Amino acid sequence: KAGVTQTPRYLIKTRGQQVTLSCSPISGHRSVSWYQQTPGQGLQFLFEYFSETQRNKGNFPGRFSGRQFSNSRSEMNVSTLELGDSALYLCASSLGIQGNTIYFGEGSWLTVV
Amino acid sequence: GESVGLHLPTLSVQEGDNSIINCAYSNSASDYFIWYKQESGKGPQFIIDIRSNMDKRQGQRVTVLLNKTVKHLSLQIAATQPGDSAVYFCAENIGAGSYQLTFGKGTKLSVIP
Numbered sequence: 001k002a003g004v005t006q007t008p009r010y011l012i013k014t015r016g017q018q019v020t021l022s023c024s025p026i027s028g029h030r031s032v033s034w035y036q037q038t039p040g041q042g043l044q045f046l047f048e049y050f051s052e053t054q055r056n057k058g059n060f061p062g063r064f065s066g067r068q069f070s071n072s073r074s075e076m077n078v079s080t081l082e083l084g085d086s087a088l089y090l091c092a093s094s095l096g097i098q099g100n101t102i103y104f105g106e107g108s109w110l111t112v113v
Numbered sequence: 114g115e116s117v118g119l120h121l122p123t124l125s126v127q128e129g130d131n132s133i134i135n136c137a138y139s140n141s142a143s144d145y146f147i148w149y150k151q152e153s154g155k156g157p158q159f160i161i162d163i164r165s166n167m168d169k170r171q172g173q174r175v176t177v178l179l180n181k182t183v184k185h186l187s188l189q190i191a192a193t194q195p196g197d198s199a200v201y202f203c204a205e206n207i208g209a210g211s212y213q214l215t216f217g218k219g220t221k222l223s224v225i226p
Contacts, residue, residue: 004156006156031212033212033213033214035214035216042216042217042218042219043157043202043204043214043216044216045213045214045215048212048213050212055210055212056211056212056213058213090156090157092214096212098145098206098208098211098212099144099145099164099206099208101147101159101162102147102159102214103159104149104156104157104158104159105156106155106156107155107156
């Protein structure tokens with residue numbers, strides 16, 4: 001079955017702009033979480049959604065937001081982009097019960113110039 | 114805050130040898146641990162997981178060992194192959210209503226043909 005799908009794979013934005021990234025989880029998975037990966041900070045948790053509700057949120061500013069739709073697909077948005085937001089944004093999905101395996105997509109590479 | 118750490122940032126092994134990648138965690142409340150492999154330009158790939166009520170789990174060519182007494186996790190790869198070259202991350206989940214994974218910094222494994 002298809003894995004976690006993220007779009008777009010690559011994008012370049014200008015400082016001050018906003019960006020929306022999309023994630024389609026594995027079929028049947030109801031939990032979607034987002035992570036930011038940078039060389040300096042490694043993999044950091046952004047937020048997690050289950051059945052359209054945010055259950056956990058990481059330590060990121062309010063410019064980072066997300067949502068989940070009734071079909072479990074998720075989007076994350078970053079407003080007023082800063083150079084430091086350049087990163088690989090990873091989406092992961094699972095069945096949503098603690099201890100369930102969490103699978104990652106290939107990520108969206110965001111470059112802010 | 115508490116976090117997952119790694120003893121060795123880089124590891125070089127001869128093809129055919131066994132590899133051992135170590136991870137120290139400091140959160141005694143963590144009850145679920147995962148090892149991921151990340152190749153250049155790709156998202157983290159699930160390798161194996163273990164719950165805190167176990168001390169060993171085996172997969173295909175991989176074994177994860179958990180020592181809760183000293184808060185240590187290791188990944189053993191048997192008969193290491195060139196395709197095993199990647200960065201390996203350990204991640205922990207504290208459970209108790211949290212669906213967030215906390216990642217270590219990663220260990221780069223290089224396999225010498």
